[in-house]
Amino acid sequence: MTNGRRRKPFRAMHTDELAEATAAYGREMAIDDFGPMTRKSRERWDRARRRPGRPTRGSGAKAISVSVEQDLLNRSDRLARDLGVSRARLIEHGLRIVLANKGEFIRVAEGRGATTRPAGRKRRKKDSGRLSYGEKTDESGE
Numbered sequence: 349m350t351n352g353r354r355r356k357p358f359r360a361m362h363t364d365e366l367a368e369a370t371a372a373y374g375r376e377m378a379i380d381d382f383g384p385m386t387r388k389s390r391e392r393w394d395r396a397r398r399r400p401g402r403p404t405r406g407s408g409a410k411a412i413s414v415s416v417e418q419d420l421l422n423r424s425d426r427l428a429r430d431l432g433v434s435r436a437r438l439i440e441h442g443l444r445i446v447l448a449n450k451g452e453f454i455r456v457a458e459g460r461g462a463t464t465r466p467a468g469r470k471r472r473k474k475d476s477g478r479l480s481y482g483e484k485t486d487e488s489g490e
Contacts, residue, residue: 414439 358366372381385393416424428438 355369356365358369361369424438425435428435431438433441
């Protein structure tokens with residue numbers, strides 16, 4: 349195809365038309381006809397050469413291996429399916445929430461509060477009794 353016009357197929361050409369259409373293929377170095385790439389050509393070339401893979405999010409992603417209790421994994425998979433997101437996206441979202449709260453939820457859940465004063469320990473113990481990791485509880489912590 350040249351200049352947007354459709355060329356006649358080779359099998360439909362007469363001998364002289366075929367010789368004219370294929371003359372470029374008989375030359376030694378067709379590379380002499382090429383010049384520097386245009387911006388559009390360069391973008392297409394770069395896109396074609398890029399390695400296939402997951403799309404970049406943020407500054408890139410790192411695959412990790414994490415062990416999770418089977419029941420917790422099943423529950424998280426159900427939630428991810430209900431929300432219409434992937435397991436990785438659900439875990440990423442939860443990690444962002446924990447980081448945004450500077451790990452307060454985890455400290456309380458694991459009983460590692462930041463205070464050593466008796467009043468702080470008592471409050472932490474009371475709070476940890478109500479902690480449920482997303483399961484519904486009543487106000488008394490039961």
